[in-house]
Amino acid sequence: MVQQQHQPTGGKRDPGGDPVPELPDLSWIDKTLGWGIKARVEPFGGGMTVDALNIGVYAEVPDHIPFRNRLPRGAYPAPGAGSIGGYYLQDKHEQWADCAGRLYEEAISRRWSTATDIPWETAHGLNDDVELAICQLATELSQHASVETEVISGWLQNLSPGYHEVKLFLSTATYDSARMFEGYRKRAMVNGGGMMLESPGGMNRAILETYAGWSQTVLGMWFVRNSLDTTILRYLAAYGPTEADRALAARLIPDRMRAAAYATDHIRFAISKKPELAIGFQVWLGGVEYAQARDLRDPVLTEALAIIFGRGVAGMDDGMTVVRRLLQDFVKTYLSRCKQANLDRSKSLSGSFQVMLSGMPAPPRPQA
């Protein structure tokens, strides 16, 4: 914007005695580190992507951001801005993933709406037992997603703006989990079944109350819980009782998998920078496995799934066979993510997870 020149009132005059206009102070005009650096548009309809901006000085992603303030990466720091608090995760290894910019673009490009992209008109005609089971599952999945939304948005303010690709991606992950929340809330409400019993809550607390760091939060939320939810969605996409159930699950899978991609890439990066973190991550995962296994020993979720896959209470035994395979695939998915991140858990997997991996029925829950 061009600043208006101020008309002199009684100030300087030129040699002829005419007033000299006061020029605006344009000392800010050379405060740039990268004048002349141009970002390029991708071919094939990709447009101008976030990653395409990483050229010249803007491609320098430092290992540490020395300021606890809102300085955008590559901007000229305002003198005296100093630290304003917050943003305490200032190290790259605490948050970075090389794929974050790409995942952000994917999330924006692949956005969708549960309101209009799901054939809700097909979500009818189920027997009451299957409808109740779907409503129970929907209640738990929407609660998982709601917790995730709160967790991500809670951590965002702690992450340094210097790693903006991560913040951008996480903002879409917040939307993605919100979409899963409202999608399954709609599913529960569409036939009048509504919300049912909330999930046991051990994992919710484990994820919400992770104070050790963002990386540890990622391990609980996107290595363990996301592996379970994604596996449930894959089975619903294949064996869901109505077209709407299958479509909703199928559309949510890519959203879940973007989070998984960020998570594995981030943990792999963190360990590559700080190999000593791996031991703590392993211990942490052991604790989260315990919380997840304890939740799964509550029979509500698995019984609801067995009714859905068995097409009714009468078919629960057959349905439970599918559920055991689902839980086996859940642990395989989880182990695969750990391996991707250079955190091999195959030899230190908790007992309950080993039982699920074997495909055997879980032992009964001990009585309180």
Added chain:
Amino acid sequence: MVDIEFPSVAWFQALADITKEDPTYRKLGRLNAVIVFKCGDKHISANFDVLNIHEIREVGENVRRDADFVIEMAPGVWRGMLDDINQNGHASLDWTLNTLDLRFDEPIHRNELQDGFKADMFFRYNPSLQVFFDNASKVPTRFVAPVA
């Protein structure tokens, strides 16, 4: 229209040409993956590049390592899937990529170097890939069983 042999570069090219213009495919958004489709001893590579699908070519088995992931099915399963798509205009429940991936002891997709990040693109882009194969209902196909 003359039937096009499956599996062949011409068949995948015809499918790509239809899919690139398909509003449903375009609405699903960008993807970036080099995928090798394996049927018998035939390997066809395609580059899914944002909304374009190009560089479709037959490759040797060693090139599988360069792909983000490989989709491999027995010739009979490929045929079953394509017959089902042809019959219904899209894959019915038992023949979607997701169901096929769950149905067998081994998933139908993998990364040859066991890079899970790349293998997981199968799930990230699954709706787009399903539209891609659903468009096979518009490609007149002559199935030629390759050597298994």
